[in-house]
Amino acid sequence: MTIRVKLLLSYIGMILIPMIIFFPLSYLLSGFFLGDFQEGSESRQGTPQELGQDIKKLMEQRDELFAGLQFMARYEPERLTDRGFLEKADAEFKQLQSGFVVLKEDSVIYVSSFLEGVDWAAELQSGSKQRDKMNFHGREMDGHLAVNTYEFPFQDHRPGTIYLFTDTKSLFQTFKKVIPAFFLTFLIVIGLTNALLTYLISRSIIKPLYALKRATEHIKEGNLDYEVGLKRKDEIGELSAAFEEMRCRLKESIHLQLQYEENRKELISNISHDLKTPITGIKGCVEGVLDGIADTQEKQEKYMRMIYKKATEMDRLIDELFLFSKLDLKRLPFHFEQIDLVAYLTDFVEELRHDPRKQGISFYFSPGVNPSVYVLADREKLSRVMTNIVNNSVNYMQGESKEIRLGLRDSEKQVTVVIEDNGVGITSEALPHIFERFYRAEPSRQSKNGGSGLGLAIVKQIVEEHGGQVWAESKQGEGTRIFFTLPKTNGASGERI
Incomplete structure (x- = not known):
């Protein structure tokens, strides 16, 4: 899973998880805080919106009941003097946290049981002027009772008044507790969810970054063997893979650089020795001439x-x-041209046969079944390849019968040149290294066969520049065969096949 997908899922989780957790908690909170307000009825639970709807529904029921009293007062006012009717209505109002008082002029006809414990009669019987001063309508009495009034005439034309009192204390105190509790709970749920998701996401990112940091510190100290080892299928996994590839390449580059440095030191030592030997001989000859010898x-x-x-x-x-x-520096130009390799090797072998330095060596060439095989090659560089291989074979041949055989193996897209001798052969330990730079199968510098160790390394580089490969097979006491391939061309167009 990519980091982008993880972050997207975490954003979605930060929205959905708090909502999923908050709804059950809201039910628990509503049941805890609304116990006092919903006295005398079944406890209700829900979200603040649901609680608000419940309270609104209670207020509507209270208003309907109060409207029923107003209807009776208008059309059957004498029913308001019936205590049985009033007690029945009082029971319904009490369930809604409300109560009422009925007055006929200054006399209290009925006081709800909901209002017990408050000396409302004394205040209400104090006279109309006193009641006007109290200004019951639209205010809270005793700090928590809201009042609504309705005035009407009895049948005997005496004035009557209904006072409806609603307990707002429980309502507002409940809301004062519920709203902050809901808000605080919601913030806590969001905070915990965000903290958990942030921790999980950051841990999945920061932990591998610390691993990469430790790896860079090891590399900085020169320890290129320290592996990161992060097997992940995301951007950090790709970064880790790229980092590991960089480490391997850097290690290989440094190893190769050290090898180059060692090779250069060996080259300087070998070339110094090889140059010193002829220079010493030249000096001896010049001194002999100068001294009159x-x-x-x-x-x-x-x-x-x-x-x-x-x-x-x-x-x-x-x-x-x-x-x-x-x-080695890739600064040697190559001039490729189409060459008939059969004719080229035929001429090359003929030159070897007439070379006075190759006296006593028999050269043979087997062109194969095809009279002409075309390759794209640099004549001069190909001649250098052939000469270096032949000279290497000549240097390690012993005995009276010395033979070097050249042959061709033709295939669909390339041709293989084979150069075989009957020399002393090469040991199995030395054979894999003969094309390496500065390598010597003959370790003794005093041997007449000793050279710079660059002959076959040059062969390898030139053949590879032609797009071919080079390798060798050898058995001690039987001889050595060196192979190299060259890409074929279309004889008509000169293009590579």
Whole structure:
């Protein structure tokens, strides 16, 4: 679940959960606070709106009863002197927290039992002037009784008055308690709901953020092995996955950088040694000439040939180092063109056969069933690949019978070149590393076979720049086979297949 969905659900929950919790609480609160007000009747429970409707209904019932008294006073006033009728009406008013007093002139005919305990008769019998001063209509008497009056004439034309008293104390005190209690309860429910949802949502966000923070601190201290390990399907999970990928790449980059640094140190050491050897030979030859040791034409020519040989060796080392550096930095341009690989390898093998440095080695080429196979390649770089592989094979061949065989394996989209020798072979431990930079299968620097360790690494980089792959198979004492692939092209258009 995404954080956006979680936040949306929390917003919905902050609205629905308080409402769901508040309704049961409102019933409990109404039953607790309205016990006094609803005396003599069944306790009602509900929301403030429902309570207001109940109270309004009670007021309407009271008004209906009072209207009935007014009707009797208007059309049958003598019924208001009937105590049985008045007691029956009084019982109905009492259920509505109300009572009434009936006066005939200054005489009290009836006082409701609801008004017991208050000396209303004394005040009401004090005379009309006194009653006018009390101004009963529209005010509260004794601080909690609201009064309504109705004046009418009896049949003997004597004035009569009905006073209706309603207990407002219970009503208003109940509302004074209920409304704040409802409001406070609602605020508490909202506050607790928001606090709980906020805690849960923030915990689901803050906890993984702290985990990421700890991971960054470990990385800052150089510990790139510390894993975050957050398996989540949300934005933080995506962030964690990206962070973990960054950590792995950074670890790999630093490891590779350290390896590069180690390789550079090894390169400097190896190249320094390889350069020092021919330089030392050149210095020895020059000193021999200067010291007069080469006192004949024949000796001078011998020393010159030695100087030339050592200089050529230095030039080869420097060229190889320069080429590898440009390949490593991706700064060596490639000029691809369509090449008939069968014809190209046929010419290459022919050149090897006439190379005086390859005397005593037999070269063979098996083109396969197809007379022409077209690839897109850089002639110069492909020649460097072939030369480095062949030279590597020549350097590790022993015995009288020395053979190097070249072959082609044609497939639908690529062609595989195979170069096989019958040399000493490569150990199984060394075989996976022969294409690595600066790797030497022969650890001794004094060996005549020792080189810079860049020959096959250069082969690998050039082949990969062509879009191919390179690998080797070898058995000790039987020889080595090196394979590399090149993408085929359409012979007509020159486009890659």
